[in-house]
Amino acid sequence: MAEPETSSRFLKLLPGPLRRPGTPQNGTGNLIDSAKEAPADLLGWVDERTGGSSQMTAMLFRKVPKGTNWFYTLGSATLFAFIAQALTGVFLAMYYTPSATQAYESIVHLTQDVFLGEFVRGMHLWGASVMVILVFLHMARTFFFGAYKYPRELQWVIGVVLLILTMTMAFTGYLLRFDQRAFWATVVGTNINGTGPLVGPFLSDFLRGGAEFGPTTLPRFYAIHMLLVPGAIIAMIGAHLKLVMTLGTTAPPWLRADEASKARDLRTEKVTTSLNGGSSDAEEVNEV
Amino acid sequence: MNRAEKEAYLREYEVLKKKGKPFFPYAVAKDSAMALIVVLVIVLMSLILGTEQGPKADPTTTTFVPRPDWYFFFLFELLRIIKPYQLVPIATIGVPTICMVLLISLPFFDRGPERRPERRPVASSAGCLTIIAMAFLTYVGASAGPPTEIDLATKPELEAGKNVVLSSGCLGCHVIGDNGNHGPGPELTEIGVRRSAAAIERSLRVGPDLMPSYSNLDADQFDDLVAYVSSLRGEDEEATNGE
Ligand code: HEM
Numbered sequence: 001m002a003e004p005e006t007s008s009r010f011l012k013l014l015p016g017p018l019r020r021p022g023t024p025q026n027g028t029g030n031l032i033d034s035a036k037e038a039p040a041d042l043l044g045w046v047d048e049r050t051g052g053s054s055q056m057t058a059m060l061f062r063k064v065p066k067g068t069n070w071f072y073t074l075g076s077a078t079l080f081a082f083i084a085q086a087l088t089g090v091f092l093a094m095y096y097t098p099s100a101t102q103a104y105e106s107i108v109h110l111t112q113d114v115f116l117g118e119f120v121r122g123m124h125l126w127g128a129s130v131m132v133i134l135v136f137l138h139m140a141r142t143f144f145f146g147a148y149k150y151p152r153e154l155q156w157v158i159g160v161v162l163l164i165l166t167m168t169m170a171f172t173g174y175l176l177r178f179d180q181r182a183f184w185a186t187v188v189g190t191n192i193n194g195t196g197p198l199v200g201p202f203l204s205d206f207l208r209g210g211a212e213f214g215p216t217t218l219p220r221f222y223a224i225h226m227l228l229v230p231g232a233i234i235a236m237i238g239a240h241l242k243l244v245m246t247l248g249t250t251a252p253p254w255l256r257a258d259e260a261s262k263a264r265d266l267r268t269e270k271v272t273t274s275l276n277g278g279s280s281d282a283e284e285v286n287e288v
Numbered sequence: 289m290n291r292a293e294k295e296a297y298l299r300e301y302e303v304l305k306k307k308g309k310p311f312f313p314y315a316v317a318k319d320s321a322m323a324l325i326v327v328l329v330i331v332l333m334s335l336i337l338g339t340e341q342g343p344k345a346d347p348t349t350t351t352f353v354p355r356p357d358w359y360f361f362f363l364f365e366l367l368r369i370i371k372p373y374q375l376v377p378i379a380t381i382g383v384p385t386i387c388m389v390l391l392i393s394l395p396f397f398d399r400g401p402e403r404r405p406e407r408r409p410v411a412s413s414a415g416c417l418t419i420i421a422m423a424f425l426t427y428v429g430a431s432a433g434p435p436t437e438i439d440l441a442t443k444p445e446l447e448a449g450k451n452v453v454l455s456s457g458c459l460g461c462h463v464i465g466d467n468g469n470h471g472p473g474p475e476l477t478e479i480g481v482r483r484s485a486a487a488i489e490r491s492l493r494v495g496p497d498l499m500p501s502y503s504n505l506d507a508d509q510f511d512d513l514v515a516y517v518s519s520l521r522g523e524d525e526e527a528t529n530g531e
Contacts, residue, residue: 039312060312065304068315073322080323084330104344111339122334130330132359143394143415146403150289150297153395160392170359183345184457184500185356191498192367195381212501251304253403 058245065251071145072249074138079237081131085169088124089226096176098222100215103178128170135166147250155243158236165233172225178218186221187213293401355460361429362422367472369425440465440477440520449516452509461499464520473499478522485518492517 043057064072095114097106110117139159142148148156175186190213194204207224209216289297309315356364366383398411405412438459442450453459459468463475479488492514495501502510 036313060316061310063305063308064311064315065301065308067304068308070318070322072315073318076319077322077326080326081330084327100345104341107341111341118339119334122337122339123330125339126333126337127330129358130326130333134326140415140419144405144412146405146408146411148395149399149401149403150294150395156395157392160388163391164388167359170357174357177341178345179342180345181342181355187500188498189356189360191495191500192381195497200381248301248305250403251301251308253405255304256300 062245062248064249065255067252067255068249069252071141074134074141075244078131078134078138079241081127081134082233082237085124085127085131086230088120088127089230091120092124093226096222098176098219100178100218103176103218107177128173132166132170135163139163145250146253152243152247152250155240155247158240158243162233162236162240165229165236168229169225169233172221172229175218175221176225289399289401297401358426358430362425365425365429438464438467442516443519446512446516446519448509449512449514449519452505452513453516456502456505456513465522476517476520478520480518480521483518485514488518489514 039060040057043060047057092110095106095110095117097103107121111121112118142156142159171186171189174182176182190204190207193207194201205211207217207220208214209220363384398408400408402408438450438454453464458464458473458476461473462468463470463477465477468476483491491499492510493501493503495503502513505513
């Protein structure tokens with residue numbers, strides 16, 4: 001478990017009972033050092049009270065391989081796009097009426113009368129496009145970097161499931177707008193599902209709530225769009241991220257260990273060990 | 289990868305990881321910057337592009353063009369490209385299913401130890417081709433405007449039916465004369481020769497395959513529609529030359 005030895009200004013901000021016993025009260029570390037240690041301190045405090053498992057600490061201070069670049073942010077960017085969709089979606093749900101007779105009017109009301117309604121609806125609408133693009137970019141990154149190979153095969157499989165779920169969100173969300181274009185496109189879309197072998201007809205009957213587009217179709221799409229699929233996506237993202245923690249992210253495929261260590265040796269000769277205040281702790285955590 | 293290769297990979301990864309930097313604050317900083325960009329882009333798009341909403345969905349009116357959101361343009365385009373309409377289920381269900389199966393099983397058939405894209409020529413070119421194909425299909429799908437004209441000469445008493453056809457999006461899936469899309473439905477230019485009015489009426493009522501049913505139209509419109517469609521006998525009209 002991480003027990004930072006140096007004191008932290010952050011800790012002094014906490015009321016007495018929250019400070020860890022035995023933490024020095026007056027330190028000499030500068031503000032940057034303190035800031036670096038603040039999460040560790042806070043997590044240490046939580047750890048002490050939740051059974052001491054230092055998973056959070058391990059997560060924060062685990063090392064990411066050398067050479068990790070901006071392409072590696074695409075996964076978390078997708079995650080943020082999803083979070084943005086979830087949050088804006090909650091606000092839309094507060095005003096939306098999932099009934100064939102009122103859905104359209106409730107959206108018009110939201111767009112025209114509600115404070116910031118159009119803005120939030122716009123964020124959800126365009127956020128969907130952004131998320132779809134990001135999922136594909138992230139997939140392209142892991143594909144071209146060969147990240148789907150041993151030992152991350154399952155990571156990839158879960159990713160494909162996430163891709164399918166994301167496209168399902170896009171498909172089911174389109175109908176909720178309930179204008180002519182969306183309605184008829186969805187009629188055609190569910191008919192297309194129906195031409196599939198074996199499960200096809202059942203799938204489109206399930207989506208429509210019967211053999212025809214009826215009054216139950218819209219509530220079904222609504223439930224699927226805001227409960228079923230998001231639930232599945234959250235579970236899958238959880239599994240996906242758990243694997244990122246356990247396996248770590250790949251190093252860029254061009255990097256070789258020996259060259260890397262050479263480059264590192266060169267650099268450590270020049271750079272002093274100023275960074276090591278926080279990371280020596282992390283090194284220990286990493287070994288656990 | 290055989291066992292030795294797997295162990296070599298893990299060993300190498302271990303070294304690279306040790307040489308790396310801690311997730312916090314280095315990766316967290318990059319991820320946060322990226323998150324900020326994502327949110328900014330979404331906010332700007334919402335402010336600049338706003339929202340859109342067409343007329344209310346109405347199963348009994350016919351002014352629609354069945355057009356999906358842009359993410360599915362590539363599928364819709366695929367539908368149009370596959371010409372013989374008997375193959376439509378293959379395009380709509382087969383191609384996406386095959387793609388998904390290939391995607392899921394990718395790590396199980398591509399198991400070589402090499403990870404550099406320039407040394408995986410097959411995988412990399414397949415990846416690039418897929419991207420180009422999807423981008424192309426999406427572009428074509430986006431620029432295909434909804435067809436709103438029929439150039440075939442029409443007898444005055446059939447104009448009403450023609451207008452129903454025009455406003456019902458038939459041309460999104462069918463060709464009539466020089467207008468409309470090839471597929472997913474069969475060409476209708478000479479449908480009156482091939483099918484009886486009764487058969488056409490049945491098709492329009494049932495909505496075979498992926499075609500929507502038009503039985504919700506009001507009776508007059510429906511009759512006009514049937515009358516017009518069964519009057520289509522390509523060879524009578526001088527305007528029918530573009531095949
Ligand atoms: C909702 C959608 C998704 C989310 C939120 C998500 C999130 C993430 C995150 C945060 C990472 C960490 C490393 C990085 O960002 O590159 C990651 C890694 C990974 N993801 Fe995803 N992902 C999603 C969809 C996908 C899809 C569609 C695929 C591919 C089919 C995929 C395959 C992978 C693989 C193979 C890795 C490991 C990369 C490595 O170790 O270098 N993910 N994902």
